[in-house]
Amino acid sequence: MSDEPADELMRATYQALCKHGYADVTMADIAAESEMSKSSIHYHYESKHDLLTTFLDDLLASFTARLDDVEGETPREHLSALVETVLDPSSDEPNREFRTAVLEMKAQGPYDEAFRSRLEEFDRTLRSHVSDVLAAGVEDGTFRHDLDVERTADFFVTVFGGAQTRSVAVGRPVEQTRETLERYVETNVVAADVGVEGGQ
Amino acid sequence: MSDEPADELMRATYQALCKHGYADVTMADIAAESEMSKSSIHYHYESKHDLLTTFLDDLLASFTARLDDVEGETPREHLSALVETVLDPSSDEPNREFRTAVLEMKAQGPYDEAFRSRLEEFDRTLRSHVSDVLAAGVEDGTFRHDLDVERTADFFVTVFGGAQTRSVAVGRPVEQTRETLERYVETNVVAADVGVEGGQ
Structure with a gap:
């Protein structure tokens, strides 16, 4: 084939x-x-399940490629671009049905080993892209030197998941979460002498 | 009856x-x-759908009662107790199956008007409990005077949703999110002269 x-x-x-x-x-x-x-x-x-598992593999490959393509002049810009890619406001409507199907597949995690391993891979991929950018910012001094990179990356992934779930369940726009994350970066991630106002 | x-x-x-x-x-x-x-x-x-809609009403009533029962000596303690109630680590395992069913019902939001209105009510109830506690803390001076109460409450609800979705989809313990939110409260919510170290 x-x-x-x-x-x-x-x-x-x-x-x-x-x-x-x-x-x-x-x-x-x-x-x-x-x-x-x-x-x-x-x-x-052989089955719908086989086909959907391949579909998830395909989706993971294109998601990874999309995250790999994200870039920015500085770690700060790179991080914003990453957040914007994941929480793309323009995709609220056209992708709504698809996100709903993805949420249904997430709910299969506990029952379905093949789905579960792909969901874990999505989670890991997203987390590692965020943590790479955070680490780069700590390295070049634009992000706090004492930033807990792994914990912060993990928190971002939780926030992404929550924004997507609420977008499906109650139609709340992901845009609001993007703005809140931008502020979070300003107050909790960017080094104090680099932020516009040095945080609040 | x-x-x-x-x-x-x-x-x-x-x-x-x-x-x-x-x-x-x-x-x-x-x-x-x-x-x-x-x-x-x-x-x-008349139908499974009727019964499950009543079930969601019943669940919403007991969830609201549980949130109403949460208390604390101070807004800070009240907020922690609220976070602990929603992200109860002891419930990771016994409630796993049930959370999965709830996530499946969340994925029905776009298709099912009756479910959708209940899901919106859960979202609103949670948000208003968090915002009441945040407002009380701003009022008594223990939380930042310039805290954006509504936005922060909304962010908490997003984080709760993300923690629950990841718990179902990839088995990530909600406990980690609880700890991260505790730090968030310390650095972004508590007034600078009240926090243990005055934030980072």
Whole structure:
């Protein structure tokens, strides 16, 4: 199988998840969004679960590539760009259905070992990207020398998860969290002699 | 119908949700955990959706009562007790299944108006309890006079949601978030002349 049909199938899976949600989506729904027949999909993937696991792998690869592409002149700008990538306000609406499907898949973590290992990998990837930027800022002196890099990165990942969950559950815009995190960076991350006002 | 069988049915619904999860639970599963027959449950509740909506109402009432019962000698202690109630580390394991079911229900927010309105009420209730305590601390001078009470309360609710989502999805203990929030209170909420070290 060349990469082409695989990519096309991943796009079809994305569309079907947006339309039907994780719990209700079927192989037939995915086939309907794709140029492949249901039997041809079944030839490559034994079950919906197999296909969705591959989809999560694919999603993780593109998420990692997207985070790798984020850059900034300084650690501070790099961190802001990272936060903006994860909490992209413009994606509140178009991606709403997809985020909902992702939240449904997160709720499968305890039941599903294959999903669980991918969810852990998303969590780790995000955390390591944040901690690399934080460490770079400590290194060049723009972030507090005594910053607990690992704990702070972990906190960011918790805040990202909360913003995404609330966006799905109660429609709260992720934008508000982005602004609050910006202030958090100002008061708790940036070194006192570098911040605009040196914190509050 | 007296309160007794209703309470018993809510307990049975809780048990059935823990065992089967939201997506898979059936009226028969709930009946199996209860002393009521399936037909007697159907007499009171037209559908599983009706019963689960009532269950969410019941859950919201007991959650509100639990938050109302939280107290502390000072706003600072009150706030810590509130955080501890929401992020109760002892509940990581026993409540894991239930939290998972709640996360599944959160993922129904966009599709289900009845669930959505209850989820919004949970969000509002939590936020208002946090903001009341923050306002009391600003009032008595133990918290920063320039604290943005509403924004900070909103941030706490986001962090709670993130801790709960990560606990379900990747098994990360909520305890770590509780500790980080304690530090956040120390550095960003408590007035500079009140904190142990006056913040970092």
